Amino acid sequence: MLMPTATARYAKAIENSKRMRFDIDRDVIRGRQFDFTKKFLPDGLSKVDRLVFLNAAEQRLLSQIQGRSYANIFGLVERFIAAKVLEISRDHWFGDQKALEALVRFGDEEIKHQEMFRRIESMVAAGMPAGYSFLPEPNAVASVVLGKSTWAVLGLTCFIELFVLAHYRESIDRDSNLSELWKDVFLHHWREESQHAILDELEWVREDAKLTPAERDRAVNELIELVGAVDGILQMQSEADADYFLKIAGRAFSSGEAAELRAGVLAAYRWQYIVSGVQGRFSEILGRMIDAAQNERIGAALAPLMQ
Numbered sequence: 001m002l003m004p005t006a007t008a009r010y011a012k013a014i015e016n017s018k019r020m021r022f023d024i025d026r027d028v029i030r031g032r033q034f035d036f037t038k039k040f041l042p043d044g045l046s047k048v049d050r051l052v053f054l055n056a057a058e059q060r061l062l063s064q065i066q067g068r069s070y071a072n073i074f075g076l077v078e079r080f081i082a083a084k085v086l087e088i089s090r091d092h093w094f095g096d097q098k099a100l101e102a103l104v105r106f107g108d109e110e111i112k113h114q115e116m117f118r119r120i121e122s123m124v125a126a127g128m129p130a131g132y133s134f135l136p137e138p139n140a141v142a143s144v145v146l147g148k149s150t151w152a153v154l155g156l157t158c159f160i161e162l163f164v165l166a167h168y169r170e171s172i173d174r175d176s177n178l179s180e181l182w183k184d185v186f187l188h189h190w191r192e193e194s195q196h197a198i199l200d201e202l203e204w205v206r207e208d209a210k211l212t213p214a215e216r217d218r219a220v221n222e223l224i225e226l227v228g229a230v231d232g233i234l235q236m237q238s239e240a241d242a243d244y245f246l247k248i249a250g251r252a253f254s255s256g257e258a259a260e261l262r263a264g265v266l267a268a269y270r271w272q273y274i275v276s277g278v279q280g281r282f283s284e285i286l287g288r289m290i291d292a293a294q295n296e297r298i299g300a301a302l303a304p305l306m307q
């Protein structure tokens with residue numbers, strides 16, 4: 001049967017989603033615990049290897065703290081992503097039934113991922129000293145994000161879900177020394193996210209076609225504001241994570257080392273959630289929607305975060 005191009009892509013996403021679909025207990029956790037003798041977040045993302053005044057055990061601890069926040073950040077963004085996906089599924093209620101099914105599955109998967117990341121947070125918490133705090137609150141962040149136009153929210157979502165894929169492929173999969181359970185969590189997450197990134201692009205392009213040039217111009221500003229809001233979260237959480245590390249590391253650090261640690265964690269978070277996402281496919285998709293002046297505006301806004 002010959003289907004229109006977009007319908008065929010939605011149908012493919014459904015097919016892949018069915019093949020990749022995981023159960024949190026049966027496929028991911030499988031009765032296991034996190035191995036605290038190993039790192040969680042690989043060096044390619046945590047950049048702990050740049051902090052040369054930390055010994056191997058301290059680098060591992062910092063990778064575990066970062067890995068804990070990494071899971072919490074995805075649980076956080078999935079709150080607004082699920083809500084937006086379910087909202088835009090309305091456009092397909094009486095139209096393309098493949099698109100509707102693909103988006104319902106997408107929303108369902110994000111609700112499951114949030115449950116998985118809550119489980120992980122409680123399992124990791126049980127194995128680490130008290131005092132960690134994850135500061136951003138999912139509903140508060142969602143209400144700010146969802147106050148922006150759909151174009152801007154889909155842009156941010158596409159951005160996030162593309163870098164999720166890149167992180168797994170380029171850093172997590174390649175590191176054979178990570179906690180096996182931690183690695184499996186992100187293997188399964190990556191498999192389901194692969195469909196999301198395709199659907200984000202389809203929906204974002206579909207939304208883009210509805211906008212007037214003036215609406216798009218405003219939406220570009222909103223996307224810039226959203227990336228700024230992400231950076232605000234990173235500044236806040238990197239500070240909290242560095243403080244927690246300094247409290248539980250078990251020795252004193254000089255004020256110079258403490259400052260270097262704080263700067264190193266913020267730089268790692270900016271790498272994870274901003275810089276690594278700006279490269280590659282995202283810029284290609286965005287580049288087809290915006291004009292040169294808008295592109296320059298985005299570049300100027302990102303420049304201070306890219307160092």
Ligand SMILES: [Fe+2]
Nearest residue numbers: 078110113193
């Ligand atoms: Fe997810």
Ligand SMILES: [Fe+2]
Nearest residue numbers: 110161193196
């Ligand atoms: Fe997703």
